[in-house]
Amino acid sequence: MQGLYAELDALYARGDRAAIEERLKGALSDLEAQGCAETGEYAALCNELGGFYRGESRFDEAEPLFARALEIFRALGMENTAQYATVLLNLAGLYRLTGRPQRAVSLLESVRDGLSSLAGGDAYLRAAVLNTLSLACQDAGALDKAIAAAEEAFAIVQTQRDTDHEVATALNNLAALYTQKGDLGTAEGLIDRALLLYAEMPEENVHHANALATKAALRYRAGAYHTALAHYMDAQGRIRRFFGENVEYAACLSGIAAVYAALGEHHQAQVHLSRAVEVLSARLGEDHPKTCAYRRALESIKGGDK
Numbered sequence: 001m002q003g004l005y006a007e008l009d010a011l012y013a014r015g016d017r018a019a020i021e022e023r024l025k026g027a028l029s030d031l032e033a034q035g036c037a038e039t040g041e042y043a044a045l046c047n048e049l050g051g052f053y054r055g056e057s058r059f060d061e062a063e064p065l066f067a068r069a070l071e072i073f074r075a076l077g078m079e080n081t082a083q084y085a086t087v088l089l090n091l092a093g094l095y096r097l098t099g100r101p102q103r104a105v106s107l108l109e110s111v112r113d114g115l116s117s118l119a120g121g122d123a124y125l126r127a128a129v130l131n132t133l134s135l136a137c138q139d140a141g142a143l144d145k146a147i148a149a150a151e152e153a154f155a156i157v158q159t160q161r162d163t164d165h166e167v168a169t170a171l172n173n174l175a176a177l178y179t180q181k182g183d184l185g186t187a188e189g190l191i192d193r194a195l196l197l198y199a200e201m202p203e204e205n206v207h208h209a210n211a212l213a214t215k216a217a218l219r220y221r222a223g224a225y226h227t228a229l230a231h232y233m234d235a236q237g238r239i240r241r242f243f244g245e246n247v248e249y250a251a252c253l254s255g256i257a258a259v260y261a262a263l264g265e266h267h268q269a270q271v272h273l274s275r276a277v278e279v280l281s282a283r284l285g286e287d288h289p290k291t292c293a294y295r296r297a298l299e300s301i302k303g304g305d306k
Contacts, residue, residue, distance in 0.1 A: 001044070004027055008023060012206070012242070013203060017052075017056070017242075017243075021052060024048055024049040025049065027045055028045050028049065039072070040073065040083065043072035043087075046065045046066070046069040047065070047086065049065050050065030050066045050087075050090060054090065054093065055206075056246050057245075057283035057284075058283075059094055059097065059284075063091070063094060066090055066094065070088070070091070080114070082122050082125055085114065085122075085125060089128060092104040092111070092136065099284070099288060099290065101136045101137075101139035104132075104140075105136045105137055108133040108136055111129050112126065112129050123159070126153075126156060127156045127157045128166065130150070130152050130153035130156070131166070131170055131173055133146075133149040134149040134150035134153065134173045134177070138180065143177065143181065146173075146177055147177050150170055150173040153170045154167070154170035154171065164197050164200075165197075165205050167194075167197060168197040168198055168205070168211065169210075171190045171193050171194035172194045172207070172210055172214055174190050175187040175191035176214050178190065184218060184221060187218055191215050194214075195212070195215060206238075206242045208238060209234075209239045209242070212238070213232065216229075219231060220259055220262070225262050226263075232256045233256065236253065245282075246279075246283060247279075247280065249279060250279040250280045250294070251276075253273065253276035253279065256272045257269040257271075257273035257276065257301070260272065266301060273298045273301060277291065277294045277298055280294055
């Protein structure tokens with residue numbers, strides 16, 4: 001398995017998404033052929049492939065894989081393990097991304113509370129759960145709970161070694177939350193710290209794009225439209241390379257459209273927001289609330305351009 005994961009890491013670094021999917025599906029098929037479809041190894045690979053599909057916003061393919069992994073781990077009596085908690089974390093992230101934040105919050109709080117019973121604890125996993133809980137609470141409108149979770153995650157990762165990526169994630173979460181509170185100065189300082197960490201990492205991190213998008217949103221609110229546009233474009237390119245045209249990619253397109261609208265370039269705003277609607281329609285469905293919100297924004301831009 002270590003060799004497989006090393007191979008996958010190399011493929012992720014190259015952004016070869018087709019090869020990643022093929023390798024994971026092939027590994028699962030190999031285990032099935034060996035009669036090992038009820039093993040922890042098989043469950044771990046289901047989780048890995050589910051995570052890959054979730055990253056690409058292929059949610060209908062991801063959710064059954066997470067369910068299968070959990071089923072296998074339960075059959076093996078592994079409910080009280082980090083492996084089981086990790087799958088629950090990934091499933092909760094899927095709930096959040098598909099517009100089910102309350103369900104995500106409930107699941108994440110359960111996972112968080114259960115981590116204390118793990119042998120030796122797992123600070124890294126707890127921080128990851130708290131970071132995701134912070135995002136879910138933010139989506140659910142529970143801003144105070146979101147800040148508390150993000151601050152706890154930040155406190156944990158600062159005491160651990162080799163957790164720069166989790167520190168950066170916590171900083172980005174906090175920056176987004178302070179932006180929502182209207183404390184833009186604090187938010188800007190936090191996101192600049194996150195971006196510095198990402199810039200100093202030896203390998204490109206998949207979450208760098210999220211921090212760039214947060215920075216872009218802050219620059220937009222400050223009226224620095226050209227700087228905001230540059231950050232959004234950078235974020236968009238990174239997301240597309242790692243994950244394809246997923247939900248976060250659509251969010252970047254929406255941000256770019258807002259910048260163009262502010263610059264008076266309404267045609268470019270329409271082009272980018274139209275593409276965002278197309279992406280969300282494909283990933284979430286034409287009637288999903290987020291798709292409908294983007295479509296209304298597009299109609300507003302079109303109406304204002306008449």
